[in-house]
């Protein structure tokens with residue numbers, strides 16, 4: 001297949017991010033604090049600053065019944081659903097369709113007082129990975145988002161401060177076959193979701209404001225997104 005200009009970076013980032021997402025929180029180095037918990041959802045962060053700016057890595061693990069990894073990644077990746085679940089989104093544009101599994105987005109997020117409004121340009125890539133731990137188990141699906149340049153949309157020209165992020169959504173489907181050999185239904189599947197993100201807020205914002213925003217917004221985002229996928233898929237055939 002013809003490789004596109006971003007392919008080497010996409011392939012390297014996907015491998016790196018997936019390897020990190022698959023590590024348990026204990027193997028990811030020290031300093032992870034559990035900062036939010038809600039049922040099966042556990043959210044960890046590490047307090048890190050770069051040039052005095054908060055860039056706290058975040059890792060969330062959630063197990064959701066009734067949906068598959070392919071479905072979760074499809075609703076996360078596909079631009080047509082984003083306004084339905086991304087609460088802080090003010091505007092989103094697909095700047096480039098590099099291939100059917102690789103897009104470049106420009107997003108502006110709603111201003112969060114007292115910080116200035118933020119925007120972000122990132123490539124987004126969705127991929128199915130072989131389940132090398134359980135050969136006959138369902139495939140693993142992932143979406144990786146990584147900031148990239150756009151000559152048409154240079155950083156910090158307009159009113160928005162450009163943020164820089166790397167995000168990995170890793171989804172592992174689990175099937176619990178019914179005893180009596182009946183066909184698999186949504187009651188027999190669950191999805192283990194690992195969401196990792198590192199966000200550099202770009203221009204300076206008070207550490208206390210940033211940490212308060214993340215503490216409030218990330219749990220809300222993951223709960224709202226997973227509820228959205230459950231609702232969108234409940235009367236649809238399973239997509240593995």
Ligand SMILES: CCCCCc1ccc(-c2ccc(S(=O)(=O)CCO)cc2)cc1CCc1ccccn1
Nearest residue numbers: 086088109112115118145167199201205217218221
């Ligand atoms: C003063 C606030 C500065 C930070 C604002 C900020 C930064 C990053 C992001 C964000 C978070 C997740 C993604 S994604 O996972 O790629 C999904 C596609 O949209 C992209 C962007 C958002 C927001 C706005 C606040 C906020 C913080 C978390 C979660 C949600 N909202």
